[in-house]
Amino acid sequence: MLEPLAPIGRDPDTDGYVRDAWSPAEMELREWFAGEAARRGLDLREDRNGNLWAWQGEPGPGRPGVVTGSHLDSVRQGGAYDGPLGVASAFAALDLLRARGVTPARPLGVVCFTDEEGARFGVPCVGSRLLTGALDPARALALKDDDGDTLADVLTKAGRDPGRLGRDDETLSAVGTFVELHVEQGRGLVHEGRPVGVASAIWPHGRWRFDFRGQANHAGTTRLADRDDPMLPFARMVLAAREAAARLGVVATVGKVRVSPGNANAVPGQVSAWLDARGAGERDVRALVRELAEGAGAAVAEESWTPVVSFDEALRDRLARVAGGGGTPAPVLPTGAGHDAGILATAGVPSAMLFVRNPTGVSHSPDEHAEQADCEAGVVALADVLEDLCR
Ligand code: GLV
Numbered sequence: 137m138l139e140p141l142a143p144i145g146r147d148p149d150t151d152g153y154v155r156d157a158w159s160p161a162e163m164e165l166r167e168w169f170a171g172e173a174a175r176r177g178l179d180l181r182e183d184r185n186g187n188l189w190a191w192q193g194e195p196g197p198g199r200p201g202v203v204t205g206s207h208l209d210s211v212r213q214g215g216a217y218d219g220p221l222g223v224a225s226a227f228a229a230l231d232l233l234r235a236r237g238v239t240p241a242r243p244l245g246v247v248c249f250t251d252e253e254g255a256r257f258g259v260p261c262v263g264s265r266l267l268t269g270a271l272d273p274a275r276a277l278a279l280k281d282d283d284g285d286t287l288a289d290v291l292t293k294a295g296r297d298p299g300r301l302g303r304d305d306e307t308l309s310a311v312g313t314f315v316e317l318h319v320e321q322g323r324g325l326v327h328e329g330r331p332v333g334v335a336s337a338i339w340p341h342g343r344w345r346f347d348f349r350g351q352a353n354h355a356g357t358t359r360l361a362d363r364d365d366p367m368l369p370f371a372r373m374v375l376a377a378r379e380a381a382a383r384l385g386v387v388a389t390v391g392k393v394r395v396s397p398g399n400a401n402a403v404p405g406q407v408s409a410w411l412d413a414r415g416a417g418e419r420d421v422r423a424l425v426r427e428l429a430e431g432a433g434a435a436v437a438e439e440s441w442t443p444v445v446s447f448d449e450a451l452r453d454r455l456a457r458v459a460g461g462g463g464t465p466a467p468v469l470p471t472g473a474g475h476d477a478g479i480l481a482t483a484g485v486p487s488a489m490l491f492v493r494n495p496t497g498v499s500h501s502p503d504e505h506a507e508q509a510d511c512e513a514g515v516v517a518l519a520d521v522l523e524d525l526c527r
Pocket residue numbers: 252253260472473474475
């Protein structure tokens with residue numbers, strides 16, 4: 137099922153995917169979603185925030201459905217599985233239930249959340265955050281991409297009404313339970329020797345922008361003593377982040393940097409760097425950011441913060457039992473990766489996640505992988521879980 141998606145947004149030089157929200161690549165993927173829904177006779181809806189829903193059976197007041205799915209956008213130069221595996225598996229699990237002759241007693245939905253990665257506008261899980269009211273629509277609309285286009289501009293260009301963005305109780309009330317299947321982004325299942333696992337928790341995590349300002353100047357004629365070079369405090373911050381993360385037992389990453397004006401023969405005038413910090417303990421993550429901000433000599437802005445997510449234990453154990461296929465329950469693992477399922481869980485929607493083994497653990501990279509047999513095991517587990525939840 138992922139095969140028709142393989143060329144969409146693929147960079148032929150790297151085999152990586154660039155599937156920014158609302159880009160031509162993501163629009164093509166949304167078309168694919170609509171086609172898959174139509175092929176199965178599902179009722180397709182786009183909600184106020186651009187999330188796509190395909191329903192088998194009509195959800196309504198007092199009749200919420202069981203929903204599964206994920207996202208189709210990617211990080212820049214991402215892999216083929218982060219997101220699309222969950223959406224393709226959702227459709228495949230519906231097919232499997234039909235082949236089994238199962239008539240679900242509840243409406244069944246497949247969802248594609250928009251802009252999960254935040255690759256374009258900086259804030260992750262924009263679609264699910266807007267849906268649940270966790271992101272203020274005015275703030276979302278003002279977010280800018282690297283070209284300076286706001287989300288409002290981009291939505292207008294895509295033929296959407298930016299004025300409709302915001303908390304959507306009607307759509308949300310249709311979701312009785314949400315299950316997101318995702319490629320594992322680590323090697324937990326490799327260590328367990330199992331193809332499928334269940335999420336226990338998502339670490340608290342956030343993104344911060346550090347703006348280091350200096351004085352742009354000539355690289356040849358400006359004496360060292362006369363320089364105000366923002367690259368130096370930036371470099372110190374990167375090293376300090378690594379040292380503090382190791383000391384505090386968290387992870388910290390500087391994966392995006394913008395150097396202005398970006399001349400090889402000029403001292404830069406400004407360096408902007410994005411810090412991503414996560415860990416099991418919120419206090420440690422906060423301590424790291426505070427420590428870096430205090431020592432950096434930069435203007436620091438929090439771009440997003442996601443508190444810890446502890447998935448509903450009863451639902452989690454039910455999934456582990458069902459996904460275990462009658463044998464040993466599937467292993468239960470925490471993750472440092474953010475997901476729309478976490479946003480829904482925080483909003484009070486009973487939510488859970490299935491992970492599919494990733495042989496190398498590599499993710500957010502073209503090297504991300506999952507074996508065909510493990511993907512199939514994921515679909516079977518998801519179908520079993522949906523069948524159980526729809527009783
Ligand atoms: C999403 O994949 C994230 O955890 O950044």
